[in-house]
Amino acid sequence: MRRIALAAVLAAGIAVTASGCASTGDGGDENVLTVVSWKSEDTNDADMKTINDLFRKEHPEIKLEYTWVDNPDWLTYNNPRFAAGTAADVLMLDRVKMIAFASQGFLADLSDQPWVDRQMDDLTPFNQYDGKTYQFNAENIPLGLYANMDLLAQAGIDEVPQTWPEFIDALETLKAAGIPGFSVPNKGGWMGEQIxxxxxxxxxxxxxxxxxxxGDASFTGTWDPVVDAFKELFAKDLVDPALSLGLDPNVDAMPEFQAGKWAFMVQGAWSLTNILENAQFEVTLNAFPGGPAGSEPKAFNFVGSGWGINAAAKNPDAARTYLDFLASPEIATIFLEAEAGFSTLKDVPSPSNEASKPIEDSFAAGNVTPSVAQMLNDPDAEFDLIKGVENIFLNPTAPASDTTSLLNSLVEPTQLK
Incomplete structure (x- = not known):
């Protein structure tokens, strides 16, 4: 969920051992393939235990050693290992990490791999640096509005709002009925940024x-409606900004939503499976109703995790075999179903779920946009946006220009190749 600023990648450091990490098998055995990921086999994130067991069965000649490293520790774990020449053969990546490592020559050029032409064309910029492909992108993840349909029905609301005015009306109706409306846990700043x-x-x-x-545009003016919408939530006492700053999206908000205590929550589709397993109510995942009256909600997608190969991999052939395996239709489908994600491959359909059908329909209709945080040529864009948006929570009555001016000063694009 969290990404680390590029500065942390480039900083020189002493090799550290991440707590809870298994051996990476750096002994050089040509039959050993080392993989490091922030998806854990122990908790079977993204069904990786199933996927890796299938790989081991299909390729008994390769000894797969799979290491989990928590995302916040990702760069402090991998950066010194790249510098020392002991990094794993295969690494989980995202666009920011891919650019950081590729720009330093740490990743292998994968442009000639068979899965490259199978990836959807609009994902090319997220997988390339300087015109070369350095990662297989495994998932296109929607983030949207989870709705507790049972609570909406209790308040007399028949359907999920489609526009911002309808959303505000629904929250006011829920408030009048004594039903908690919109959970906005912003401890750490991630949730505010996503909204x-x-x-x-x-x-x-x-x-x-x-x-x-x-350099031909700014946040000022263009982002004023974003700030003003947040301020409307606070001004109408539909969300408590001070309370939000003390609540964690996973520790606090997720259990409460699953327990049926809130009508609405923003989260990624990766939470859908867990919610459906634990919630005792009808839940739907919808495109966020952020637009004016008469508009259609836009699905919002985060180009998610991918896989790259160490340029100095000790077992490069096995590493490419592993990526080919992950890109096969059967295995890609297993991963996508576990993540409730959308496909990145032209020949692999996206899995469908009744609960996520509303946001699937938005995608199918072309009402979709990628994350601005991933598109800006500021490798620290997500961190910068988090800091800027947090200003709305800290100063909810301040004019929008205060926040947009701050964003202008924080987000500094660079000329990435």
């Missing part, structure tokens, strides 16, 4: 990112 990005999906015009990167 801001969901609002930006509707309010920020196409082409703004490119203009901002080129």
């Amino acid at each position: 801001a990005l969901e609002l930006a999906a509707t309010h920020v015009p196409a082409g703004w990112v490119e203009d901002y990167d080129a």
Whole structure:
């Protein structure tokens, strides 16, 4: 859920051992394939235990050693190992980490791999650096509005709101009925940023990112509707900004939503399986209703985790075999179903779920936009946006220009190749 600033990648450091990590098998045995990931086999994140067991069965000649490293520790674990020449053969990546490592020459060029032409064309910029492909992108993850349909029905609300005015009306109706409406846990800043990005999906015009990167646009004016929408939640006492800053999205909000205590919550589709297993009510995942009256909600997607190969891999052939295996239709489907994600491959259909059908329909209709945080040519964009959006919670009555001016000073695009 969290990504680390690029500065942490580039900083020199002393090799550290991440707690709870298994051996990476750096002994050089040509039959050993070392893989490091923030998806754990022990908890079977993304069904990786199933996937790896299938790989071991299909390729008994390869000894797969799979290491879990928690995402917050990712760069402090891997960066010194790259410097020392002891990094794993295969590494889980995202766009920021891919650019950081590829720009330093740490990743192998995978442009000639058979799965490259099978990946969807619009994902090419997320998998390339300097015109070369360095990662297999495994998932396209929607983030949206989870709705407790039972609580909505108790308040006399027949359907999930489709626009921002309808959403505000629904929250006011829930409040009048004594039903908690919108859970906005912003400890750490991630949730506030996601909601801001969901609002930006509707309010920020196409082409703004490119203009901002080129120095021809700013947050001021363009992002005012995003800030004003947040302020409306606070001004109408529909969300308590001070309370939100003390609540964690996973520790606090997720258990409460699953227990049926809130009508709405923003989260990624990766939480859907867990919610469906634990919730005793009807739940749906919907495109966020951030637009004006008469508009259609836009699905918002985060181009998720991928896989790359160490340029100095001790077992490069086995590493490529592993990526080919992950990109096969059967295995890609297992991963996507576990993550409730959308496919990145032209020949692999996205899994469908009745609970996520509303957001699937938005995707199918083309009402979708990628995360601005991933599109900006500021490797620290997510961290910068978190800091900027947090200002709304800290100063909920301040004019929108205070926040947009702060964002202008924080988000600094670079000329990435």
